[in-house]
Amino acid sequence: xxxxxxxxxxxxxxxxxxxxxxxxxxxxxxxxxxxxxxxxxxxxxxxxxxxxxxxxxxxxxxxxxxxxxxxxxxxxxxxxxxxxxxxxxxxxxxxxxxxxxxxxxxxxxxxxxxxxxxxxxxxxxxxxxxxxxxxxxxxxxxxxxxxxxxxxxxxxxxxxxxxxxxxxxxxxxxxxxxxxxxxxxxxxxxxxxxxxxxxxxxxxxxxxxxxxxxxxxxxxxxxxxxxxxxxxxxxxxxxxxxxxxxxxxxxxxxxxxxxxxxxxxxxxxxxxxxxxxxxxxxxxxxxxxxxxxxxxxxxxxxxxxxxxxxxxxxxxxxxxxxxxxxx
Amino acid sequence: xxxxxxxxxxxxxxxxxxxxxxxxxxxxxxxxxxxxxxxxxxxxxxxxxxxxxxxxxxxxxxxxxxxxxxxxxxxxxxxxxxxxxxxxxxxxxxxxxxxxxxxxxxxxxxxxxxxxxxxxxxxxxxxxxxxxxxxxxxxxxxxxxxxxxxxxxxxxxxxxxxxxxxxxxxxxxxxxxxxxxxxxxxxxxxxxxxxxxxxxxxxxxxxxxxxxxxxxxxxxxxxxxxxxxxxxxxxxxxxxxxxxxxxxxxxxxxxxxxxxxxxxxxxxxxxxxxxxxxxxxxxxxxxxxxxxxxxxxxxxxxxxxxxxxxxxxxxxxxxxxxxxxxx
Numbered sequence: 179x180x181x182x183x184x185x186x187x188x189x190x191x192x193x194x195x196x197x198x199x200x201x202x203x204x205x206x207x208x209x210x211x212x213x214x215x216x217x218x219x220x221x222x223x224x225x226x227x228x229x230x231x232x233x234x235x236x237x238x239x240x241x242x243x244x245x246x247x248x249x250x251x252x253x254x255x256x257x258x259x260x261x262x263x264x265x266x267x268x269x270x271x272x273x274x275x276x277x278x279x280x281x282x283x284x285x286x287x288x289x290x291x292x293x294x295x296x297x298x299x300x301x302x303x304x305x306x307x308x309x310x311x312x313x314x315x316x317x318x319x320x321x322x323x324x325x326x327x328x329x330x331x332x333x334x335x336x337x338x339x340x341x342x343x344x345x346x347x348x349x350x351x352x353x354x355x356x357x358x359x360x361x362x363x364x365x366x367x368x369x370x371x372x373x374x375x376x377x378x379x380x381x382x383x384x385x386x387x388x389x390x391x392x393x394x395x396x397x398x399x400x401x402x403x404x405x406x407x408x409x410x411x412x413x414x415x416x417x418x419x420x421x422x423x424x425x426x427x428x429x430x431x432x433x434x435x436x437x438x439x440x441x442x443x444x445x446x447x448x449x450x451x452x453x454x455x456x457x458x459x460x461x462x463x464x465x466x467x468x469x470x471x472x473x474x475x476x477x478x479x480x481x482x483x484x485x486x487x488x489x490x491x492x493x494x495x496x497x498x499x500x501x502x503x504x505x
Numbered sequence: 506x507x508x509x510x511x512x513x514x515x516x517x518x519x520x521x522x523x524x525x526x527x528x529x530x531x532x533x534x535x536x537x538x539x540x541x542x543x544x545x546x547x548x549x550x551x552x553x554x555x556x557x558x559x560x561x562x563x564x565x566x567x568x569x570x571x572x573x574x575x576x577x578x579x580x581x582x583x584x585x586x587x588x589x590x591x592x593x594x595x596x597x598x599x600x601x602x603x604x605x606x607x608x609x610x611x612x613x614x615x616x617x618x619x620x621x622x623x624x625x626x627x628x629x630x631x632x633x634x635x636x637x638x639x640x641x642x643x644x645x646x647x648x649x650x651x652x653x654x655x656x657x658x659x660x661x662x663x664x665x666x667x668x669x670x671x672x673x674x675x676x677x678x679x680x681x682x683x684x685x686x687x688x689x690x691x692x693x694x695x696x697x698x699x700x701x702x703x704x705x706x707x708x709x710x711x712x713x714x715x716x717x718x719x720x721x722x723x724x725x726x727x728x729x730x731x732x733x734x735x736x737x738x739x740x741x742x743x744x745x746x747x748x749x750x751x752x753x754x755x756x757x758x759x760x761x762x763x764x765x766x767x768x769x770x771x772x773x774x775x776x777x778x779x780x781x782x783x784x785x786x787x788x789x790x791x792x793x794x795x796x797x798x799x800x801x802x803x804x805x806x807x808x809x810x811x812x813x814x815x816x817x818x819x820x821x822x823x824x825x826x827x828x829x830x831x832x
């Protein structure tokens with residue numbers, strides 16, 4: 179899917195606050211940006227054809243082997259690569275509602291959807307619901323399918339215990355996806371990685387094009403690992419703020435908010451469509467939310483928000499309250 | 506192929522002069538770099554899921570329609586996308602020696618190589634030979650195959666007349682690849698585009714992942730088109746310098762140099778392997794050349810060089826002369 183994702187800020191003018199992507203908009207990236215500007219001449223040379231030096235650094239960080247890591251140009255690139263690499267399995271399954279690219283990538287490569295599909299996708303925490311499943315549940319799902327992909331793009335925004343790369347290597351059919359885009363709030367750079375048993379990484383690498391990861395993404399990844407920067411001020415406080423926003427929104431008559439274990443959550447507006455609310459908020463308040471009606475399994479009334487600062491969250495609640503009163 | 510390409514500078518220490526990639530190493534990128542540093546906060550937001558705004562600018566520049574352009578993350582990304590999109594055609598053909606990724610991408614998607622293959626690849630100017638074929642030859646090849654891809658990655662480094670995007674749209678089976686990496690000497694950023702009839706672009710776009718082009722590459726592309734910067738001092742002088750280097754090298758006993766119509770060319774060393782020469786030049790002189798022995802159709806004696814400044818070119822000739830004398 180090209181259009182219809184969140185962070186479609188390029189389609190609007192005058193957006194001041196962006197709740198539409200699952201990313202904290204106020205991360206302090208000043209040191210990273212200064213580092214990239216000092217190394218901007220990296221644009222002049224080809225990046226490594228395969229991002230081996232960054233793979234070594236990630237492996238070291240995770241306590242696994244470098245041949246158990248594949249660095250990719252963002253988690254979405256990983257999703258398409260995995261669908262491509264296992265296309266001879268022919269069937270897949272996915273738990274809706276979830277990120278639409280699993281469906282799209284599998285359909286592109288001719289898979290059929292079946293409850294017992296060979297290639298199973300789990301998003302944990304799940305987009306758009308923000309729900310986390312247990313390690314036991316993951317083990318169960320993994321034993322029911324030939325290959326399990328657990329997309330942990332949002333792993334750094336929950337305090338629930340999630341499978342770590344080193345834990346999962348003993349399950350020879352399980353692949354974890356990780357998003358440096360989300361961890362470090364750098365979606366413009368395109369950077370992520372896959373961890374899996376070496377056999378799986380080898381077969382994915384054979385299907386992967388050279389020079390896929392640009393030189394500045396690679397430079398940023400290495401610097402961020404070395405410098406262990408803290409980008410989101412404090413996870414506990416941020417998750418508490420998310421719950422405060424959720425409670426304040428759910429107090430509005432006509433708004434239902436669903437449970438979450440991360441920094442974003444799903445809502446439904448009763449009196450009208452989410453599209454109508456989205457247009458109003460963008461036009462009248464410079465606020466962008468994610469119309470979630472195009473997630474399979476959801477309705478025209480669903481929308482998703484990712485918590486931002488307290489002031490911005492309060493502004494969102496006030497703006498939605500005003501919209502509901504005016505109707 | 507991951508290893509074995511040119512510009513493998515990351516594998517060596519102390520390289521001072523790089524003849525191994527087909528890129529002019531002294532392009533003046535200072536204004537572009539300053540522009541990117543001013544817009545480094547582009548890393549904080551998702552790029553457009555599909556690079557439509559840059560596609561419009563390119564279409565305007567080429568005098569074609571925006572739906573006849575697809576911006577990609579470098580020409581190699583385009584090669585894999587095209588092989589993927591036409592994989593139901595099942596056969597391909599390619600003229601050796603040439604860039605190895607056409608073979609690799611087609612084999613990845615299960616194609617068989619046949620002289621009458623449905624999907625035909627032409628590199629023009631050709632890598633590694635630097636030879637240019639005529640527009641008539643391209644028309645002939647195009648009528649002999651279901652689909653023809655002409656990779657014009659090196660189009661800005663020849664003064665021979667090449668097909669322009671607008672000329673080729675009347676041939677409904679012909680795809681042109683263009684490399685902004687090569688045109689603007691920015692291989693670290695990953696940027697290229699495809700021009701083709703709208704039907705072909707539509708089917709390629711359907712197979713393409715979202716957010717494929719990073720935000721800084723997009724920012725650079727737009728700025729470069731707007732500012733029409735001249736990066737290589739003067740094409741005529743650069744091509745003359747290339748011919749001077751070629752003649753000086755071919756005067757060395759034991760070195761054969763082949764014809765070229767661009768800024769790089771193929772050589773063969775008789776007394777030993779190109780690998781041996783490459784190691785000597787890297788170790789003793791900090792000079793990197795491209796061992797071309799892994800191009801299909803070439804021998805262990807072949808190597809490729811791209812001309813640089815006169816002084817650097819003279820240093821290459823002197824270093825190879827020294828190597829030959831010492832043997």
